[in-house]
Amino acid sequence: MLRAPSPTYVPKMPDLRTAKFDLLAIALAALSLFVCVSLGTYDRYDPPSTLAWPSPTEVQNAGGRVGAMAAHGMFSMLGVGAYFAAVSLLGVTGLVIARRPIDQPAVRAFGWGLSMLGGCTLASIAFSGWSPGPVVGAGGFLGAMGRAWLESNFAATGAVIFALSVLAAGLLLCTDYFVFRAAAVATAAATAVSTQGLARVGAIGGAAARRLSYKRTDLDGYHSAAKGDEEDEEEELDEEADAEEEDDDESEYEEEDEDEEDEDEEDGEIAISVKTPTSTAPAAAAAEAVAVAGASAASLREKLTSALRVKNPNDKKKSEREEIIDQLDAADQDGALDMDYELPPLDLLLPADDVCYDEHEKEVRRKAKVLEKTFKSFGFNVKVVEIETGPVIAQYEVELEAGLRLSKITGLSDDLAIALRVPSVRIVAPIPGKNTVGIEVPNEHRQLVRLREVIEETDGRAKRMKIPIYLGKDVAGNPMVVDLAALPHLLIAGRTGTGKSVCLNTIILSILMSRTPDEVRMLMIDPKMVELSGYRKLPHLMHPVVTDMKKAEAILAWGVDKMEERYALLARAGVRHISVYNQLSEEELRERIQPEGEEEWGLVPRYLPFIVIVADEIADLMMTAGKDVEQHIIRLAQKSRAVGIHLILATQKPTVDVITGLIKSNLPARIAFQVASRTDSRVVLDEMGADKLLGNGDMLFLSPGTSMLLRGQGTYLSDDEITKVVDFVGVGTDDQRFASELMQLKTKEEEEEEGQGIPGGFKKRDELYEAAVDIVVREGRGSVSLLQRCLGIGYGRAARLIDFMAEDKIVGQYNGSQAREVAISIEEWEAMTAGSSGEAAEAPAVASPPQAMAKRNKIVPETEPAEEADDELGEESEDEADWDEEAEEDEAEAEVEEEDSDEWEEEEEEEEAEVEEEPWEDDEEEEAWEDDDEEDDEEEEDDEEPLANSA
Numbered sequence: 039m040l041r042a043p044s045p046t047y048v049p050k051m052p053d054l055r056t057a058k059f060d061l062l063a064i065a066l067a068a069l070s071l072f073v074c075v076s077l078g079t080y081d082r083y084d085p086p087s088t089l090a091w092p093s094p095t096e097v098q099n100a101g102g103r104v105g106a107m108a109a110h111g112m113f114s115m116l117g118v119g120a121y122f123a124a125v126s127l128l129g130v131t132g133l134v135i136a137r138r139p140i141d142q143p144a145v146r147a148f149g150w151g152l153s154m155l156g157g158c159t160l161a162s163i164a165f166s167g168w169s170p171g172p173v174v175g176a177g178g179f180l181g182a183m184g185r186a187w188l189e190s191n192f193a194a195t196g197a198v199i200f201a202l203s204v205l206a207a208g209l210l211l212c213t214d215y216f217v218f219r220a221a222a223v224a225t226a227a228a229t230a231v232s233t234q235g236l237a238r239v240g241a242i243g244g245a246a247a248r249r250l251s252y253k254r255t256d257l258d259g260y261h262s263a264a265k266g267d268e269e270d271e272e273e274e275l276d277e278e279a280d281a282e283e284e285d286d287d288e289s290e291y292e293e294e295d296e297d298e299e300d301e302d303e304e305d306g307e308i309a310i311s312v313k314t315p316t317s318t319a320p321a322a323a324a325a326e327a328v329a330v331a332g333a334s335a336a337s338l339r340e341k342l343t344s345a346l347r348v349k350n351p352n353d354k355k356k357s358e359r360e361e362i363i364d365q366l367d368a369a370d371q372d373g374a375l376d377m378d379y380e381l382p383p384l385d386l387l388l389p390a391d392d393v394c395y396d397e398h399e400k401e402v403r404r405k406a407k408v409l410e411k412t413f414k415s416f417g418f419n420v421k422v423v424e425i426e427t428g429p430v431i432a433q434y435e436v437e438l439e440a441g442l443r444l445s446k447i448t449g450l451s452d453d454l455a456i457a458l459r460v461p462s463v464r465i466v467a468p469i470p471g472k473n474t475v476g477i478e479v480p481n482e483h484r485q486l487v488r489l490r491e492v493i494e495e496t497d498g499r500a501k502r503m504k505i506p507i508y509l510g511k512d513v514a515g516n517p518m519v520v521d522l523a524a525l526p527h528l529l530i531a532g533r534t535g536t537g538k539s540v541c542l543n544t545i546i547l548s549i550l551m552s553r554t555p556d557e558v559r560m561l562m563i564d565p566k567m568v569e570l571s572g573y574r575k576l577p578h579l580m581h582p583v584v585t586d587m588k589k590a591e592a593i594l595a596w597g598v599d600k601m602e603e604r605y606a607l608l609a610r611a612g613v614r615h616i617s618v619y620n621q622l623s624e625e626e627l628r629e630r631i632q633p634e635g636e637e638e639w640g641l642v643p644r645y646l647p648f649i650v651i652v653a654d655e656i657a658d659l660m661m662t663a664g665k666d667v668e669q670h671i672i673r674l675a676q677k678s679r680a681v682g683i684h685l686i687l688a689t690q691k692p693t694v695d696v697i698t699g700l701i702k703s704n705l706p707a708r709i710a711f712q713v714a715s716r717t718d719s720r721v722v723l724d725e726m727g728a729d730k731l732l733g734n735g736d737m738l739f740l741s742p743g744t745s746m747l748l749r750g751q752g753t754y755l756s757d758d759e760i761t762k763v764v765d766f767v768g769v770g771t772d773d774q775r776f777a778s779e780l781m782q783l784k785t786k787e788e789e790e791e792e793g794q795g796i797p798g799g800f801k802k803r804d805e806l807y808e809a810a811v812d813i814v815v816r817e818g819r820g821s822v823s824l825l826q827r828c829l830g831i832g833y834g835r836a837a838r839l840i841d842f843m844a845e846d847k848i849v850g851q852y853n854g855s856q857a858r859e860v861a862i863s864i865e866e867w868e869a870m871t872a873g874s875s876g877e878a879a880e881a882p883a884v885a886s887p888p889q890a891m892a893k894r895n896k897i898v899p900e901t902e903p904a905e906e907a908d909d910e911l912g913e914e915s916e917d918e919a920d921w922d923e924e925a926e927e928d929e930a931e932a933e934v935e936e937e938d939s940d941e942w943e944e945e946e947e948e949e950e951a952e953v954e955e956e957p958w959e960d961d962e963e964e965e966a967w968e969d970d971d972e973e974d975d976e977e978e979e980d981d982e983e984p985l986a987n988s989a
């Protein structure tokens with residue numbers, strides 16, 4: 039049983055162990071040096087050799103008589119194996135000096151023996167007439183014996199094969215693949231040197247051809263269709279270059295992964311590795327363990343030495359880190375070549391602060407004792423088996439004695455906090471995937487987690503993510519990086535001053551550091567007016583930072599429309615995710631979309647960027663336009679994953695009226711900073727724990743699909759860092775590419791104000807409302823798909839238009855799969871419009887039916903119909919006298935249209951069938967699709983019942 043340490047106990051073990059190790063290291067170093075010198079200066083006539091008679095009285099060996107004897111003995115026994123023995127001795131000496139423990143020493147020794155045997159035998163077979171020492175042979179007695187036995191049993195060839203296998207197996211056991219990896223690295227380096235020149239030329243050629251920003255997106259209208267055609271050829275080249283680059287990247291990732299795994303394995307094997315983060319030499323590590331008080335506890339100390347491990351989060355070799363930085367810098371430069379846009383370099387961010395790990399280690403060990411002692415005082419016998427330390431929290435893994443119930447431990451957190459003299463202690467019972475309980479205790483000294491270090495440490499993993507977010511570091515000091523595209527939305531909650539805004543800044547800067555404005559576009563909603571105002575210069579913005587909550591509501595509504603529009607586009611292209619859409623080549627896209635003509639093709643977006651909507655305080659938003667905002671958030675959260683629209687919502691009011699049940703259930707990924715009460719914690723995370731956080735960036739992350747909470751320290755960004763990055767990527771007002779459809783967006787009130795005096799006395803809710811009514815009345819069918827086709831708008835907008843008509847009693851109520859009935863006649867409608875023709879002529883929104891019809895089934899950005907409607911209106915008001923004539927023509931066309939519409943419906947059905955038959959584009963998407971299946975079902979329901987939904 040462990041003896042409880044006295045509270046004033048100061049661990050002395052590390053000093054003793056250091057002295058012991060140092061003495062051992064000196065002895066080994068001396069021995070290996072002596073052996074090397076003796077072997078190096080070996081003279082075959084030195085005694086005890088019998089080659090010269092009489093024996094020379096003076097010994098030539100630099101190691102003297104003993105050296106000569108040692109060399110003679112080693113060469114006689116081992117032949118060339120003597121050199122192997124000397125090198126091995128040097129290796130062991132190095133490990134002892136570096137305080138790196140040798141795990142599984144018995145296996146290693148066995149492996150070493152095997153490799154010696156195999157090596158000597160092989161040498162004996164290969165160089166039969168030569169010997170490095172006495173005339174025994176190249177492999178000494180050992181090799182000669184091995185050779186004799188093998189050749190008598192397996193003949194010469196079999197003997198070589200056998201000896202080689204034994205050598206390889208021995209090296210494998212002894213060095214744990216190190217030798218093979220070293221050989222592979224050397225080969226790869228040699229190959230790389232020879233192919234580098236060629237590869238560089240290829241990369242530059244490919245990169246120069248790629249111009250991502252030339253691709254037309256569905257968000258900006260700056261790219262003309264004609265230009266797109268001119269660049270067709272160029273884009274083809276680009277796609278090839280992209281594909282090649284992707285291949286390269288993938289193989290790189292695989293290599294990196296392997297390295298990481300190997301490293302992990304090594305970490306797992308090493309008992310404790312203590313290394314200061316600034317140390318460049320791996321030799322600065324110490325294999326140490328926690329000692330138990332009292333000199334009489336020597337045996338227990340021995341036990342704990344192997345049992346209790348303190349994992350140093352800074353264990354990464356500096357050289358490796360430097361490598362990663364180099365790679366990142368190289369990637370940055372490549373980025374500059376690839377696109378006209380240059381990603382910000384890492385040196386704009388501050389490096390990690392230096393930490394005195396030795397001090398910290400002493401502290402956690404002391405706390406481990408206090409923990410054990412406190413448990414003991416409550417009558418529980420627990421043992422701390424491992425300690426993991428992060429920047430702010432250390433996690434002590436404790437093993438419970440058999441028969442001790444978990445519930446008894448979990449109630450002790452406050453008592454432990456008092457005993458440890460810390461503000462709070464959180465108990466994780468059990469640690470996921472382990473049979474131990476985790477006790478999270480705050481460190482005495484907090485470290486800041488810098489964005490730069492998190493990026494550097496996660497580069498390999500983050501490269502594969504679509505939108506990497508560098509959240510911070512967990513309790514073991516591992517970087518917490520998540521892919522926003524996989525989350526796919528994030529809710530951040532916490533009381534005021536606990537780190538939400540810093541977290542939002544981290545998320546925004548994570549995007550800025552790794553993604554171009556072509557890949558990710560952003561919308562920012564900032565009710566506090568000052569929190570996000572610093573980002574106004576960003577080229578990623580689609581709209582200036584929104585501070586008016588009514589506008590924010592309109593933007594969320596736009597998001598819903600954009601989502602529907604993108605879904606329609608994806609369905610038409612027969613793909614299930616925008617990333618698959620974005621990979622389609624121009625020809626493939628054209629083949630799938632089958633545009634009616636060049637005009638329509640010119641409007642098809644070639645690239646759909648991710649859209650990230652960041653809202654700093656949703657409580658304000660909910661207060662201003664509660665129900666509407668909630669509806670928009672829910673709709674977006676439910677379905678927008680596949681179309682690349684992601685929400686990041688923060689609130690300092692984690693109450694049920696802000697984070698409603700529906701919002702919560704649709705935003706499974708959540709981050710909680712410190713909250714005021716357990717109730718608030720339950721609202722955010724569905725369980726307690728956030729009330730025990732420390733504030734200042736201490737957080738709990740709930741990853742989607744699990745109930746597992748991950749504790750971490752959020753990345754900290756100073757204002758200076760943010761300013762530097764924003765200044766680097768920022769552009770002037772003239773160069774900003776705001777989306778025209780968003781700039782023209784009107785709030786509900788504005789629309790209603792504008793709508794006063796509209797024909798028929800209807801409220802004007804949408805610029806296309808009158809055109810839509812006209813179509814519906816003339817067609818005699820209140821059909822959403824009819825409006826979609828005729829006006830070239832997305833499903834969402836068309837469904838809303840029909841809902842408005844139902845409110846104005848122009849169409850009847852929802853009628854199952856049938857189109858709604860139209861309640862007014864053409865004459866009535868014409869009378870209404872004629873009644874206010876003067877106003878109608880001025881009203882920019884009234885589009886003439888014939889021209890509206892001409893645009894059917896077009897895929898257009900939302901502004902296009904409005905803009906065209908405006909143009910059409912201009913022409914229309916000039917030609918007002920021709921109205922009646924055109925109306926007649928229109929009626930004729932409407933008849934044709936009616937026939938056409940049946941065809942359209944058939945085509946649509948075919949399209950849907952095609953979508954269903956579409957093979958999985960990519961495994962990842964398959965997963966995403968599975969997740970979306972339910973949502974899609976809902977979508978189908980929506981299709982059938984738009985009114986019910988919007989009502």
Ligand SMILES: Nc1ncnc2c1ncn2[C@@H]1O[C@H](COP(=O)(O)OP(=O)(O)OP(=O)(O)O)[C@@H](O)[C@H]1O
Nearest residue numbers: 533534535536537538539540690734735752753754
């Ligand atoms: N990750 C972090 N590491 C260290 N300190 C942090 C971290 N995050 C926040 N802080 C500290 O907490 C302070 C408040 O953070 P922040 O402004 O993000 O809080 P907030 O929750 O947004 O508050 P409010 O709701 O009032 O805006 C910061 O000024 C900083 O000193």
